[in-house]
Amino acid sequence: MSAPPASPRVVSLIASATEIVCALGCEHLLAARSHECDWPPSVRRLPAASRPSFAVDVSSQLIDLSVKERLAKALSIYEVDAEVLRSVRPDVIITQTQCEVCAVTPSDVERAVCQLAERDIRVVALEPNRLGDVWTDILTVAQALGVPERGHDLVTRLRERVDRIAASVPADRPTVATIEWIEPLMAAGNWMPELIDLAGGRSLFGEAGRHSPWLTWDDLVARDPDVILVSPCGFGIGRTVAEMGLLTRRGEWPS
Numbered sequence: 001m002s003a004p005p006a007s008p009r010v011v012s013l014i015a016s017a018t019e020i021v022c023a024l025g026c027e028h029l030l031a032a033r034s035h036e037c038d039w040p041p042s043v044r045r046l047p048a049a050s051r052p053s054f055a056v057d058v059s060s061q062l063i064d065l066s067v068k069e070r071l072a073k074a075l076s077i078y079e080v081d082a083e084v085l086r087s088v089r090p091d092v093i094i095t096q097t098q099c100e101v102c103a104v105t106p107s108d109v110e111r112a113v114c115q116l117a118e119r120d121i122r123v124v125a126l127e128p129n130r131l132g133d134v135w136t137d138i139l140t141v142a143q144a145l146g147v148p149e150r151g152h153d154l155v156t157r158l159r160e161r162v163d164r165i166a167a168s169v170p171a172d173r174p175t176v177a178t179i180e181w182i183e184p185l186m187a188a189g190n191w192m193p194e195l196i197d198l199a200g201g202r203s204l205f206g207e208a209g210r211h212s213p214w215l216t217w218d219d220l221v222a223r224d225p226d227v228i229l230v231s232p233c234g235f236g237i238g239r240t241v242a243e244m245g246l247l248t249r250r251g252e253w254p255s
Contacts, residue, residue: 008091008145013050013080015124017094019045020141023070031088036234049084050228053077060183060232060243081117090143096126131191131198132208162198169200174226178203179216180233183246185215200225221252 009033012018018037021030029044032049043060053076054066070077085093124144126137135155142151176196178188187205189212196203204223220228230247232240247253 009089009094011049011085011088011090012037013093014146015039015094016046016128017096017137017141020138021094021145023154024138024142024147026145026147026150027236028185029145031090038236047084048077049081049088051081053079060181060246064181064184074234089245090121092122092124094124094126094144096128129190131162131194133218134191166198169198173200173202175204176224176227176229177220177223177225178206178229178231179215179247180212182230182232182233182243185217185220186212186216188212188229192243196229209229217250 008029009031010021010029012021012030012214013034015034015037015248017041018030018033021027022043027040028048030043033043033046034050035048035052037043037046038087048168053070056063058066067077074134075121122144124140126140127138128134133159138155138158139148139151142154178192178196180186180188180192189206189208189210191208192212193203193208204225206218208211230240230244232243234241
């Protein structure tokens, strides 16, 4: 594999990768971002090189139905804007293979890159299923950007921070249900059960290293968690608060 250019032009098509690039001190290399990248706030100045293929300003239930319908028809959930890619002339495009619903996938990128045959573009696909995979992905991004030593330094600092937090948690661990989608209910899997454990809780639903499972309301009520963490995939706090009525209007919610 050839070495990356000294100052590669980077397009990040997943919010976590954008944050990794910036944490590596390489924000100046970003030429475009995904439609969901919003942190640090300064990246919002960049053109968005992706967009959803369906309406997202509707309820959680309608979003879920739209996604399932497109998947059933083998249609893409997201579109990559080939014109934006052509204008920013990237050397590196970062995407993911962890979830075809959550963000742009390599196949989405390939369809757009085919229109840029004159350029030698490296596509870096991240696949974090467990917390350890997140550390590996940081090293992968750092290598692609030509700053491997920064990657090792960042991972070391993050692991030390996690270890400090884990060492300080009390012995009495509350039970936790992490809601990754509200309607229909989905619990959080992958690295979230590990984070809950490291932060001092006991995750009731989801399994480390496995995709997020669907969850019934009866299961949630029966397990009666001490803490409910509501973090719908792709939603900010404002959008999450707007959807909370789907939970709080349920008769069992006050208890």
